[in-house]
Amino acid sequence: MTCTSRWPVWDSVVARQLVTAIAERHAGPVLMCLQAIQGHFGYVPEGATPIVADVCNVSRADVHGVLTFYADLRTSPPPPVPVRLCAAEACQAVGARALKGQWQATCELDAELAALTGVDEPIFCLGNCALGPAAVVDGELMGRVTVERLRAAVLARAEQDSEQSV
Ligand code: FES
Numbered sequence: 001m002t003c004t005s006r007w008p009v010w011d012s013v014v015a016r017q018l019v020t021a022i023a024e025r026h027a028g029p030v031l032m033c034l035q036a037i038q039g040h041f042g043y044v045p046e047g048a049t050p051i052v053a054d055v056c057n058v059s060r061a062d063v064h065g066v067l068t069f070y071a072d073l074r075t076s077p078p079p080p081v082p083v084r085l086c087a088a089e090a091c092q093a094v095g096a097r098a099l100k101g102q103w104q105a106t107c108e109l110d111a112e113l114a115a116l117t118g119v120d121e122p123i124f125c126l127g128n129c130a131l132g133p134a135a136v137v138d139g140e141l142m143g144r145v146t147v148e149r150l151r152a153a154v155l156a157r158a159e160q161d162s163e164q165s166v
Pocket of ligand 1: 086087088089090091092124125126127128129132133134
């Protein structure tokens with residue numbers, strides 16, 4: 001199964017247009033600008049920091065501080081189908097640690113699955129505690145997660161992406 005990236009390649013001109021439009025409408029919009037860049041390119045490349053600093057009239061250190069504070073902002077391209085397993089207490093109480101171990105073992109045995117999902121980046125509480133263990137597969141919330149359901153969701157999403165890219 002092939003799964004190409006749905007994100008456009010980094011373009012500083014487009015990034016500047018995105019953040020300028022935000023800065024014209026909002027005060028102190030550093031976080032919004034970083035979110036907009038990630039929303040468009042899938043992540044916040046290194047080249048975004050000076051653009052956001054310039055447009056928002058703050059220092060690069062200020063932008064870097066915001067960028068590194070929020071765990072949801074990523075500085076490297078996402079895998080085709082990112083998987084994040086909840087690592088907070090309520091999910092731990094219903095098997096999240098075991099699920100994580102089983103998921104890692106499954107990915108170690110399945111190179112295609114590992115390439116699709118990359119390394120799990122834990123997340124702390126998705127507000128889905130009653131249906132733990134919880135996970136997010138490419139932005140879609142899942143409850144009562146098992147390895148089998150996770151695998152099926154990842155492959156379905158990858159298939160969807162492949163069909164859309166044809
Ligand atoms: S602890 Fe996992 S969703 Fe709340």
